[in-house]
Amino acid sequence: MKTKIDYFDYDTLLQPTDWRFAAAVVGLCKYFDYFGIDYKVLYDVEEKPDNYIHGFDGIIYKSEDITEEKYLDFVESYFEKYMTHIKLQNILNKDKLIDEDIVNFKRICPDSFYKNFFENKRFDGSNKDYFISAIYEKRYEMITHSYKYNLNLYGNYCNKNRLYTDKNKVCRIIGYDVDKDRKTNNLGFCFSKESFESNDILEFDFIPFAFSNSDMRETYFVNNNFSVKSLTQTNYAFSNQLSSTENKDDKNKLMLVLQNSKDYISYDVEIISKSQDKAYYETFFVRLERLKKLRQLSGKSLNFVKKINDDYWFNLEKEVYMRCMNNILLDDVILKMFKFFYFEESEKKNSKAISEIRKTQKNIMYKIGLLVDINVSWKGYDIMYEITSAKKYGEMVSKELIKKSSNNKIKSYQQKIISPLCAHDYDRVKEVLIKLSAYVGIEFPFYYTFLDNAEKHKDIIFAFASALSEVSSKNNEENN
Numbered sequence: 001m002k003t004k005i006d007y008f009d010y011d012t013l014l015q016p017t018d019w020r021f022a023a024a025v026v027g028l029c030k031y032f033d034y035f036g037i038d039y040k041v042l043y044d045v046e047e048k049p050d051n052y053i054h055g056f057d058g059i060i061y062k063s064e065d066i067t068e069e070k071y072l073d074f075v076e077s078y079f080e081k082y083m084t085h086i087k088l089q090n091i092l093n094k095d096k097l098i099d100e101d102i103v104n105f106k107r108i109c110p111d112s113f114y115k116n117f118f119e120n121k122r123f124d125g126s127n128k129d130y131f132i133s134a135i136y137e138k139r140y141e142m143i144t145h146s147y148k149y150n151l152n153l154y155g156n157y158c159n160k161n162r163l164y165t166d167k168n169k170v171c172r173i174i175g176y177d178v179d180k181d182r183k184t185n186n187l188g189f190c191f192s193k194e195s196f197e198s199n200d201i202l203e204f205d206f207i208p209f210a211f212s213n214s215d216m217r218e219t220y221f222v223n224n225n226f227s228v229k230s231l232t233q234t235n236y237a238f239s240n241q242l243s244s245t246e247n248k249d250d251k252n253k254l255m256l257v258l259q260n261s262k263d264y265i266s267y268d269v270e271i272i273s274k275s276q277d278k279a280y281y282e283t284f285f286v287r288l289e290r291l292k293k294l295r296q297l298s299g300k301s302l303n304f305v306k307k308i309n310d311d312y313w314f315n316l317e318k319e320v321y322m323r324c325m326n327n328i329l330l331d332d333v334i335l336k337m338f339k340f341f342y343f344e345e346s347e348k349k350n351s352k353a354i355s356e357i358r359k360t361q362k363n364i365m366y367k368i369g370l371l372v373d374i375n376v377s378w379k380g381y382d383i384m385y386e387i388t389s390a391k392k393y394g395e396m397v398s399k400e401l402i403k404k405s406s407n408n409k410i411k412s413y414q415q416k417i418i419s420p421l422c423a424h425d426y427d428r429v430k431e432v433l434i435k436l437s438a439y440v441g442i443e444f445p446f447y448y449t450f451l452d453n454a455e456k457h458k459d460i461i462f463a464f465a466s467a468l469s470e471v472s473s474k475n476n477e478e479n480n
Helices: 017-037 068-078 084-092 099-108 113-119 127-137 139-149 202-209 228-244 252-257 288-296 314-324 329-349 356-380 386-401 409-424 426-440 447-452 460-466 470-479
Strands: 003-005 010-014 059-061 218-223 269-275 281-286 305-309 311-315
Touching: 003 447, 010 017, 017 068, 017 202, 017 228, 017 269, 068 127, 068 139, 068 202, 068 269, 084 099, 084 127, 084 139, 113 139, 127 139, 127 228, 127 460, 202 218, 218 228, 228 252, 252 288, 252 314, 269 305, 269 447, 288 314, 314 329, 314 356, 329 356, 329 409, 329 460, 356 386, 356 460, 386 409, 409 426, 409 460, 426 447, 426 460, 447 460
Parallel strands: none
Antiparallel strands: 003 010, 010 059, 218 269, 269 281, 305 311
């Protein structure tokens, strides 16, 4: 919340009462620190302003210290690598230009720059002085243009037409911004436009500086608004870890960083995300209980990627991490991995690379066994003995079927078990297990636990089916 105050030489107090104000606080602190502008942190002053909101920290500053010229200077410095005019300057500042420099200039300079700032004159190397002069004279306009229209900068977070405006009727932030001329009764709770959160302040222009790495398509802000110190330090550490984490998927990168965040996140926390592909912000709560489980996954071999179609790749690591954070079990992921195993089996008929298919199948079965162990630990059931027993008997059954020269029955029985599991037809699963036990002459001790509560203990059958394969049997023999 922004409050006008009369506090010595300071006239403004900004408190992180929700994520928007918290992000503005972080961005403002970076701005003030960059210029060496004096400001106070509310918790650090003994005498508080009269009208501050109790329970929230905040920053106390002079509103006159926020000027458009300083703001654009800060934009130029903070987002330097996205400033077109700086890239052009780096070429123009060379003592001697070569053909490659002229080509690069044309590649870097968009048509909008030629039209808006260079009078549609094209660079050919001989008119270097003109372009140097134009950039010097129109530098602030160029900063504003790059800042507004780069997809990962201001326009990703706020309505670009409201940059450095004040007293707007509706909030400038993307997702909170609406057409002020339209009827807005249906926007608020119970069709009351007064209940719609539309307040706007100039300081919201500092929100882009609070979010993590702008080179990612999806950026994040950690809203741990216990204090200004925790806000700034946490987001600084969070952004640095994201920069140093190598992963192509932004969401998966986020999960990997959360795994290693115990030094600065040790409590429930809210994370705000903004994707360039979405015209709204998303928020999710990271519960400490789930965060601890996520950290327990560190070191687990969950690397598995499968192309489903041109628009979707299945990423096992990402699926497990996201389910962990959202308190969702892995039953559907385990069944999907079995389907991938069957797909590889069907590919065997049409491919000569049998060794590669066998290798992939071994990997899938290993991952399924790992997923079962994780799933059981999340459920909190004390059935790990039965899980181990089921895997052991699955391997024994596979060996027995191979001895009987009934290799083809391994896949057959596996499919007969997994198919009804997918349909939650546990009676059919029990029938198949009884027939298989009689065929191989082996009693299954784990069967009775499954019989007691099939839905609750279906992980036992997942474990059994994952070991019930020619691949796992041969793999076990090789290991022995």
